[in-house]
Amino acid sequence: MPNALVVFYSLDGDVRFLARTLAKELVLDSMELELVKPHPTHGFMKYFKGGLLAATGATPPLRPLAHDAAHYDLLFVGTPVWNSRPTPAVRTFLKSADLKGKRVAFFTSYGDNDVKTYRVLTSLVPGAKVVGHIGFKLPLKMDKEQCSADLVRWAKDLLNS
Ligand SMILES: Cc1cc2nc3c(=O)[nH]c(=O)nc-3n(C[C@H](O)[C@H](O)[C@H](O)COP(=O)(O)O)c2cc1C
Numbered sequence: 001m002p003n004a005l006v007v008f009y010s011l012d013g014d015v016r017f018l019a020r021t022l023a024k025e026l027v028l029d030s031m032e033l034e035l036v037k038p039h040p041t042h043g044f045m046k047y048f049k050g051g052l053l054a055a056t057g058a059t060p061p062l063r064p065l066a067h068d069a070a071h072y073d074l075l076f077v078g079t080p081v082w083n084s085r086p087t088p089a090v091r092t093f094l095k096s097a098d099l100k101g102k103r104v105a106f107f108t109s110y111g112d113n114d115v116k117t118y119r120v121l122t123s124l125v126p127g128a129k130v131v132g133h134i135g136f137k138l139p140l141k142m143d144k145e146q147c148s149a150d151l152v153r154w155a156k157d158l159l160n161s
Contacts, residue, residue: 006030008078009089014109054082081110100127
């Protein structure tokens with residue numbers, strides 16, 4: 001079984017729920033990415049700033065990381081979809097971590113769709129092997145049990161392949 005790490009950013013809890021499910025069910029290390037300057041959680045600025053930063057490819061600084069990606073063979077990287085793209089925190093992580101030769105799998109949460117997001121995510125890890133992706137529409141509001149089961153089955157397949 002490969003040594004795997006769950007890395008994620010979440011503002012409203014959907015991706016945090018997915019990441020915690022993965023880490024708990026599969027007994028994996030995990031780390032939540034935190035911005036030095038936290039993103040607004042409410043109001044106009046939440047969406048305006050989030051959409052703008054995601055679209056412009058901003059890489060805001062992160063607080064110190066709990067784990068070193070270099071020590072893992074497989075990374076499960078989770079992000080909400082913002083303006084059809086990954087979140088700035090995840091962009092910062094992917095651009096700063098050395099993921100050459102590693103297997104990377106992406107999981108997302110979205111309100112509408114995540115089609116473009118995977119293309120952007122894949123472009124951010126040119127030296128890595130992207131081995132899979134899965135996305136969920138607002139898992140905390142939808143069928144949490146079904147989302148959890150689908151997510152864990154997907155991840156188990158990757159861990160065993
Ligand atoms: C700034 C911002 C931009 C968003 N843009 C999109 C989008 O372009 N497409 C989409 O499907 N959902 C979009 N959403 C909805 C989120 O992807 C969705 O609520 C997601 O589940 C949030 O994950 P979280 O709870 O882990 O933060 C956006 C949300 C925010 C806050």
